[in-house]
Amino acid sequence: MxxxxxxxxxxxxxxxxxxxxxxxxxxxxxxxxxxxxxxxxxxxxxxxxxxxNSKDELFLLIVEQKLKRYRETRNGKVDKATNLAEAMDVIWDFLESIINDKNWSSIFLEFTVYSAKSEILRKLMNKSVYRLSNEIFAELVRDHVETDFPPEKIGALNTALFEGYLIHRSLGTQVLSIKDVRQAAIALALSNGSKQS
Amino acid sequence: MxxxxxxxxxxxxxxxxxxxxxxxxxxxxxxxxxxxxxxxxxxxxxxxxxxxNSKDELFLLIVEQKLKRYRETRNGKVDKATNLAEAMDVIWDFLESIINDKNWSSIFLEFTVYSAKSEILRKLMNKSVYRLSNEIFAELVRDHVETDFPPEKIGALNTALFEGYLIHRSLGTQVLSIKDVRQAAIALALSNGSKQS
DNA sequence: TCTCAAAAGTGACCGCAGGTCATTTTTCGA
DNA sequence: TCGAAAAATGACCTGCGGTCACTTTTGAGA
Structure with missing residues (x-):
């Protein structure tokens, strides 16, 4: 035994x-x-x-676990989206659920920027297991893009806006609300990926 | 003597x-x-x-000095802008000049996120002397906004997109170019602050 | 129940960080 | 030339991530 x-x-x-x-x-x-x-x-x-082996390693494990859990709560809803606007709604419900998880969004931000200094960590952070990644959003959006604007760019712009908002938020600046950013991100995605504006 | x-x-x-x-x-x-x-x-x-008194203090001094210099190269051009689109062009010429200053944009990003952990630094970083701040962009844009969308939000969304791109960039992700982000930011500002879309 | 190797747990130690301060060295007016 | 004040020094402090020789606990086999 x-x-x-x-x-x-x-x-x-x-x-x-x-x-x-x-x-x-x-x-x-x-x-x-x-x-x-x-x-x-x-x-x-x-x-x-x-x-x-290191503090980094445990942290990555926690990130992986947390992201997996966020995604699980999102499952099913994705398939129901029938157009780009609905897909973006699913994405932003997901992002808001992260923001609502205490101050973990700030901590993800902290680690993301921290990881940029090490080549090994940087490579890891570009994998979707550890990151609210561009490519995941791209995947969710791909089937609904009606223009020839690359879905990866729609995903990446969405990530940028979200993470930029996290910086804004972690500095305590109060100019933007999550609703403002959500609206802007959706408007941006639609203007790039939808036929009518 | x-x-x-x-x-x-x-x-x-x-x-x-x-x-x-x-x-x-x-x-x-x-x-x-x-x-x-x-x-x-x-x-x-x-x-x-x-x-x-500290490493932080010297770094802030360097930031202040660098931002002042960036702004000087921008002076004059601002007044020539006659509409929102031109004002946004001036802003993005300015932001691109920062990106072109070796890897200082990454270092600003690093320090910005680092500063979020200290209340004192956080307050300082919300001052325009130390930051590519929302409020500066808001000021540059204010006279040209034709809608009732708050200029501060236009400025803050612009900052968010820019800083989100800095994260994207510092991770070595290659999906977005500065041109992509510039276009997106300008489109976003115009859709919020301009009468015709 | 006893034995003992393997596994789990320990904490002094390493190099290095930001920051301090008693001491030494340099400067320069009287 | 002298000596007070300013400039420069580096050993030292605490605390960090990480290491490893050591002690304690565990449990299968005799």
């Missing part, structure tokens, strides 16, 4: 991960130290590195 | 600042250490803190 040891190890991982999610969510990525995470879970620092 | 000492002090500041600009420009804000800055200029670490 080596099973029990594995279970214990898994249990420890879960506890450390829960602690990490709580502290990252409260204080952000950089401002949360590995010592804090382990201490808060009742372990010593060294235990962290038995389970993950 | 206490002048000579002041001059020497000023000289040291200039040397340290030049060293900082070079190293920040090459490696970014976080990845450039104060020791590197002083060493590269031929001083000891302590000398840095005789002139500035």
């Amino acid at each position: 080596a099973k029990k040891q594995q279970e214990k190890s898994q249990q420890t991982m879960n506890e450390l991960m829960a602690s990490a999610i709580e502290l990252f969510g409260k204080n952000g990525f950089v401002q949360t130290s590995v010592s804090e995470i382990t201490e808060h879970a009742g372990y010593a620092k060294g235990s962290f590195y038995r389970h993950w | 206490a002048k000579k000492q002041q001059e020497k002090s000023q000289q040291t500041m200039n040397e340290l600042m030049a060293s900082a600009i070079e190293l920040f420009g090459k490696n970014g804000f976080v990845q450039t250490s104060v020791s590197e800055i002083t060493e590269h200029a031929g001083y000891a670490k302590g000398s840095f803190y005789r002139h500035w």
Whole structure:
């Protein structure tokens, strides 16, 4: 029965991960130290590195898990969209659900910009598992684009507007509401990808 | 003649600042250490803190200086704009000049997101001296808006799209070109602030 | 029940960061 | 030439991410 040891190890991982999610969510990525995470879970620092190779690695795992969950809540709704406007509505319902997840949108932003400094992280962040990526939006929109404007660009412009809004938001600037940005993004997508304006 | 000492002090500041600009420009804000800055200029670490209270403080000074210079190259052109489309062209010529300044746009982005974590820095970054700010764009656009859409929102949406593009860019994603974003931003501004679409 | 190798857990330690400050060196008017 | 004031120094502080030799716990087989 080596099973029990594995279970214990898994249990420890879960506890450390829960602690990490709580502290990252409260204080952000950089401002949360590995010592804090382990201490808060009742372990010593060294235990962290038995389970993950770096703070980055655990954070990416959390991001992957969170994105997966966001997407699940979105499932089904996508197929119902019959035109570009409806597809954009689905996308923005999705984006708003991220914004409503405490301050995780700010933390994603923080990590995204942080990741730009490392080539390895940069490559990872361009994968859709870790990112509210251009290409995912492009996919959702592709079937409904009526012009020859590239769907990837519609997706990327949408991402840009959203992430630009995250910056605006994380600085505490109050000029834009999420509704303003949603409207603008949809108007932009329609003007590029829809036959009538 | 206490002048000579002041001059020497000023000289040291200039040397340290030049060293900082070079190293920040090459490696970014976080990845450039104060020791590197002083060493590269031929001083000891302590000398840095005789002139500035923190790394942040010097960086803000550099930002202020750079923004001032960008704006100077823009002066005059603003007054010539007779409608919203021309005003947007002036703004985007300005933004492109920032993008063309080596990788400083990425570094501004890095510091902007970094600053969100400190209340003091956040407040500073909302001032127009330190930021490619919403309100500056709003000002440039105000006289040419023909609808009742708030000029501040036009400015803020423009900033969001630009900074979102900076993220896209710093991740090395190649889907969007600066031209794409410029077109989108101008289309967006015109659709909100111009009578005919 | 006892044994002991393997797995889990520990925390002192490393190099380096931003920042401090008592001390040394340089400057320059009297 | 002298000495106070200004400039420059670098050892030192705390805290970071990460390492690893060590101790403790676990559990299958005798």
